[in-house]
Amino acid sequence: MSRQGHRAKPPAARTVLVTATAWALAAIFVLPYLEMVVTAGRPAGELRDSGYLPGHFDWSSFVRVWSDTTLAQNLRITLVVALGSTLLVLAVALPAAYYTARVDFRGRKAFLLLVLVTQMFQPTALQVGLYREFFTLDLLDTVLVLVLANAAFNLAFAVWILSAYIAAIPVELEEAAQIDGNGRIGALFRVTLPLAMPGVVTAVIFTFIAAWNEFVMGLTLTTSTDRQPLTVGINNMIGAYSVQWNYVFAASVVAIVPVIVLFAVIERHVVSGLTAGSVR
Incomplete structure (x- = not known):
């Protein structure tokens, strides 16, 4: 058979359209982040220029922002808060989720409904009560x-x-582990948790990102600049009479890098965790 017989067919028009649309949407979402990086590299004298690119780049803002602001301390606070809240959520949510998935207790549906309803409350609406x-x-x-x-x-x-x-994991696997000599706790840690790891990773990454990006509670519940999270620290760079935009955007770039790296590393676990229970 000639090589022409094995020549790949050109992509269909629909495939080309979908691919072009996807790239266009990606460019729209990426453009603000590129603008943020470009502005962070603008010299102070060109911050108000209308051109998209500066005459030359000055990356010293990424160095001076550490010494001229409280960025380092705010970053440390945010890291402690994000890690601490993630570990606390995991310690409470795992036993609660396991019991809910494995035990058909009275009021189980009402409990799950109550859990879902609490997601409808915005932190902003509860700030007064929380503060008190x-x-x-x-x-x-x-x-x-x-x-x-x-x-x-x-x-x-x-x-x-x-x-x-956890509900999507067959309970027979735990029963088999218990027959082999493991107790319920042993079966949980040796069988259920390894199989539920994508769901655990999903809960971890979403909790971590939510705590990392939180602003309103940090602004309301803290007043000392050395005890405020990164989001509030960046907001403090906006003064009443002047704004150091190069510092603001440099700090914003620093703030998003850890989250992007973390999400890129475990993205496949997040996708599989979000589809948990969709196929039976």
Whole structure:
């Protein structure tokens, strides 16, 4: 047979259209981030120029922002809050989700419905009550208050996604492990959790990103600049009479890099975790 017989067919018009549309949408979403990087590299004298690209780039803003602002301390606070709230959510959501998925107790559906309903409440609408509660507990302006608040607002999603994923794992696997000499706890850690790891990773990444990007609670519950998260620290760079845009955009680039790297590393686990329970 000639080589012409094996020549690949050109892509269909629909495939070309879908691919071009996808690239166009990707460019639209990426463009603001490129503008952020370009602005961070603009010299101070060219920040108000209308051109998209500066005459020359000055990347010293990425160096000076660490010494001239509280970026390093805000970044440390955000990292502690994100990790702390993620670990707290995981410690509470795992047993709750396991019990909900494995035990058909009275009020189970009502509990799951209540978990789902709590997702409808916005943190902004509860700020007054939260402020009063933490004021009574003398926890305002601390790292602990941010950990507790972020964990509370992300717990419902973690319970929901983990419960759906654990319920999709056949209970016979745990029963077989118990026959082999493992107790319920041993079967949980040796059988169920390894199989539910994509769901666990999904809960972890969404909780971490939500805590990393949170702004309103950090602004309301903290007042000291050295105890505020990164999002509030960047907002503090916007003064009443002047704005150091090169610092703002340089700090914003620093803020999004860890999340992008983390999401890129475990993206495949997130996709499989979100589709948990969709196929039976």
